[in-house]
Each structure stands twice: as structure tokens, then as C-alpha cells.
Amino acid sequence: MDIKPLADRIRPMEIDQVVGQRHILGENKILNRIINSGKITNMIFYGPPGVGKTTVASIIAKKSNKTFYKLNATNASLSDIKGIISDLDGIMGINGVLLYLDEIQNFNKKQQQSLLEFMENGKITLIASTTENPYHYIYKAILSRSTIFEFKPLTKKDIIWGIKRAINILNTEFENKKIQFTKEAIEYIAEVSNGDLRKALNAVELSVYSTRINEEGIIYIDEETAKECTQTKILNYDKFGDSHYDILSAFQKSIRGSDVNASIHYLARLIEAGDLPSICRRLLVIASEDVGMAYPNAITIVKSCVDSAMQLGLPEGRIPLAQAVIVLATAPKSNSAIVAIDKALQDIKSKDVGEIPNNLKDSHYSGAEKLGRGIGYKYPHNYKNHFVKQQYLPNNIKDSVYYVPGENKIEEKILQYMKYIRDNR
Structure with a gap:
């Protein structure tokens, strides 16, 4: 009998035989x-x-x-x-x-x-x-x-089709013997193969050659046998490859989209891969980038959960991580913080922003007054509502607006306060 692996022996010869x-x-x-x-x-x-x-x-x-x-x-x-x-x-x-x-x-x-x-x-x-x-x-x-x-990962249905084709071909290789897989065995192998037909065929081959023929001349493989001959499901995850960034991307986008179930699902993938540092870093980013000013305390909660997870390690660390994900996914969302800082950075990179106003420059040294440093500065705490109107931005960009409050309860209150101090100075 041909000693080549089953996957090579039954490799399709025509395009219409290719799975998926x-x-x-x-x-x-x-x-x-x-x-x-x-x-x-x-x-x-x-x-x-x-x-x-x-x-x-x-x-x-x-x-x-x-x-x-x-x-x-x-x-x-x-x-x-x-x-x-x-x-x-x-x-x-x-x-x-x-x-x-x-x-x-x-x-x-x-x-x-x-x-x-x-x-x-x-x-x-x-x-x-x-x-x-x-x-x-x-x-x-x-x-x-x-x-x-x-080429896309094969679906469970594709893998089942490939397994059945392999069993039929194997049956033609054996004389006076019959190979019989239960439906449950086939489905189990397809499930844990994670879209990899070669892995599924290797499991089929191992099951067949490691199972004794019964009295009826049948090589009978049930789910229990399939489990013995199949490795634990291995996720397609490479810490430095595409799958790493694809899962992290889906993780953040699910939290941003307030889909708590999808968020927990992608967290589970990352936990199963044992990638604790990437999870913690991404959660801290999300707390400011996607939740931000809509729930400013979120980053405090997330930092505590992240610290707990890092101290506990896995598997216990999964619990505070899940808590952090649920907090972020169900929290109101605002990207006003990242929009504000990115807009300011863009101005610095692309514009002549000009000098800092003299009244804001450091005046805590001998000779500062002769240079005009700090002269005319108004100390806000000496005024009503601890606010006084004066120019803080450089002349060249004095009318720039970077922070625009989002449409959520907390930032609506911030907007109201900003208007109040301007109107009651």
C-alpha cells in the first residue's frame, strides 16, 4: 500500500474536486x-x-x-x-x-x-x-x-465534505474491510480542525490505522476514538503575524461598536492564545480612544483590572479582563480625546504655530521681567468662577479649536460648564 500521507494520496487532480x-x-x-x-x-x-x-x-x-x-x-x-x-x-x-x-x-x-x-x-x-x-x-x-x-479558511461543511471523500477513497484501498465513521466523529474532527483540511485528514488517517477491525470486519470510529486521535483545537494565531493584528483589530472594533458579546468572544481568542500583554495594552488604549470623556472613570477601572490580571496571570486573570471588556463595551463612547490631540499634533507638524505668548512664559528667574516674561499674566483663581479671559494659544493659531465635546451626558455637562464660565466671567 502507498505509504504517502493520506492528504497526498487523495490530492484532487481537477479543480472541481478542490474543497472550498x-x-x-x-x-x-x-x-x-x-x-x-x-x-x-x-x-x-x-x-x-x-x-x-x-x-x-x-x-x-x-x-x-x-x-x-x-x-x-x-x-x-x-x-x-x-x-x-x-x-x-x-x-x-x-x-x-x-x-x-x-x-x-x-x-x-x-x-x-x-x-x-x-x-x-x-x-x-x-x-x-x-x-x-x-x-x-x-x-x-x-x-x-x-x-x-x-485562500479562505475552510468551513466546517467544507471539511466534512473532504473527510467523507477521504473515507470513500480509503474504503477502496482496503480489501475485505470497511471503514465506518459515525456522524459525531466526522463532525468532531471537522470542528477541531479549524479550517485546515490537512489536519482533518491526518486525524482520519490516524483513526483508521490505530483502530482494530471488529468481528464484522469493520474499522469502526466513534467520537471517542476521534477525540483520542485528534489534537486540541489550535487557533490560527501568530503573535507577529496577520492573525495577531486581525484579532486585536476585531477586539477593539467590537468594543467600540458596543457589541459586548463579540468583545468577549475576541477576548477569549486572545486569552486562549495566552497573549496577556497585548490584551492589557489594547484595553488601556480603548479606555481613552473610544470611551474617553464619555466615561472618564473607565480608564481608572480598566487600569485596576489590567493590573490585577498582570498580577494574577492566566487563567485567573481572565476574570478582571472580562470585567474590563464588559465595562468598556457597555460604556457610552466618545473619541473627542484622540481627535483633539491628533488635530493639535497635525497643526504642529504642518503650520507655523508661532511663539508662546510672553505672559505665559516662565518668569521664575532673575531677569525674566526684563525679557517681558510673565508680564500681564492674570491668575484665574483671583477671578469669579476661577476663570478670566486671556489668550493662551500662540497668535498664529489663537482661534484654533481642538476639543469638541461629544454627544453624551458627561460631555454635555462639560459643554454647559464651558459656556457658563465664558458667559459669567
Whole structure:
């Protein structure tokens, strides 16, 4: 019997056998049209593991009449590329070369640049795959010469379809034996595979080969067996990759949008990944950026919760973190603080703001009066309501307005107070 892994043995040979990715492989979709036209261009496949990138590249290779090479950038070197380039002028390169470069993000700039000349003259057609955002990891000159296709995580329904197909194929490999998975076993494997068909097929294969044949000649796999042969669900989370920032982005946007359930969900993802520092930092930002003046005490509460979580560590730290998230998600929202400071910073960067008024400058030194420092300054506490009208901003921007109170109870009171002191000075 073939000793190759199940995922390789049953790899689809035609596009309509590929699981999922209907947004690019469905009928009349762009990648489907390109493959059927036979005019293969430089492409970059971007997506998580086990979603069909290598499979689609293999199908494209078989449909082209080019010499096919496959490299994995994890262990390939510049000499491997030079070896392929040396074949271009020989009989192997008559129709050009199709190079499938897996995990291209592991190639440095020089290694990627070595391909450019041959991509431009058409001698090499590159299909590269990556699990990382290509706009962050791939040399811009290669990006500009390639079409990027994003492969999505497979749905549970997609994984179940792939598992059933695998079971049917396995049944043809065994003589006088039958493989039977319960519905619960299939659904469990699909659930914990987290959109990765390769991981699901590995679990199927392990279940089959580790289960004894019963008296009826059946390899019977129930949910309990599937659990024994399946790893705990692993989240797609890389502390320095796209998923890290995607989850943090969804986390903040859910709190900003006052969806407490979504906020708790993304908190749970971050906790499961054990990323306590990122959670704490983001919560402190949200307290000022998104809640801010609508509930000024929020940052005090959040700081206490964050300190508690850092002192407790996980798993206990999840409790004060949840408290902080619920406080922020259910609090009134105002972005007036970030708008005010960003507007002021923009003025400083783009305008001649002028000098600080002399009456506001430091006058606590000998000779300050001779320089006109502090002269004419009015001490607000000596006036009614502890307020007196005088110019504080530099002349060049004296009429600038940075803080605009938001539409919430606290800032409405602030606005009322500001009007009151101006009208009753």
C-alpha cells in the first residue's frame, strides 16, 4: 500500500474536486478562468495552512506544458534557484518553467530578486504561496508582477465534505474491510480542525490505522476514538503575524461598536492564545480612544483590572479582563480625546504655530521681567468662577479649536460648564 500521507494520496487532480475556495475557483470565477484558459501568469496564493494552495498549484502545473519545479523556501537556497535558472537555456526550458515556491516569505530580498529577470522575460512563471500577508513579506517588485489570490479558511461543511471523500477513497484501498465513521466523529474532527483540511485528514488517517477491525470486519470510529486521535483545537494565531493584528483589530472594533458579546468572544481568542500583554495594552488604549470623556472613570477601572490580571496571570486573570471588556463595551463612547490631540499634533507638524505668548512664559528667574516674561499674566483663581479671559494659544493659531465635546451626558455637562464660565466671567 502507498505509504504517502493520506492528504497526498487523495490530492484532487481537477479543480472541481478542490474543497472550498468557491470565491476564486467556482464556475466563471477569476482563477478558474485563468486555469481553463491555459495562459498561466505569475501568481501568489495567500492563506492559512491546509486550504488548498499546494493542491491548486499542482493542478495548474499539470495543465501547463511548462517544466515544473517545486521548492520550499523554508529549506531552499539561492543555489537551488541558480540550478533552475541554468536549465532555462537547455531542453528543459524550451517551453519555459513553472516554479512553485512554497512559503515564499522565508526567502530574503536577494533570493526573491534573483527571480525577477526571468519573470520579466517569461522564462519563469512563478506561483508562490504564503501564510503571511504578502504585502508585508514579499518584495514589491514581485508583487507588482503577480496576481494575488486569497485562500479562505475552510468551513466546517467544507471539511466534512473532504473527510467523507477521504473515507470513500480509503474504503477502496482496503480489501475485505470497511471503514465506518459515525456522524459525531466526522463532525468532531471537522470542528477541531479549524479550517485546515490537512489536519482533518491526518486525524482520519490516524483513526483508521490505530483502530482494530471488529468481528464484522469493520474499522469502526466513534467520537471517542476521534477525540483520542485528534489534537486540541489550535487557533490560527501568530503573535507577529496577520492573525495577531486581525484579532486585536476585531477586539477593539467590537468594543467600540458596543457589541459586548463579540468583545468577549475576541477576548477569549486572545486569552486562549495566552497573549496577556497585548490584551492589557489594547484595553488601556480603548479606555481613552473610544470611551474617553464619555466615561472618564473607565480608564481608572480598566487600569485596576489590567493590573490585577498582570498580577494574577492566566487563567485567573481572565476574570478582571472580562470585567474590563464588559465595562468598556457597555460604556457610552466618545473619541473627542484622540481627535483633539491628533488635530493639535497635525497643526504642529504642518503650520507655523508661532511663539508662546510672553505672559505665559516662565518668569521664575532673575531677569525674566526684563525679557517681558510673565508680564500681564492674570491668575484665574483671583477671578469669579476661577476663570478670566486671556489668550493662551500662540497668535498664529489663537482661534484654533481642538476639543469638541461629544454627544453624551458627561460631555454635555462639560459643554454647559464651558459656556457658563465664558458667559459669567
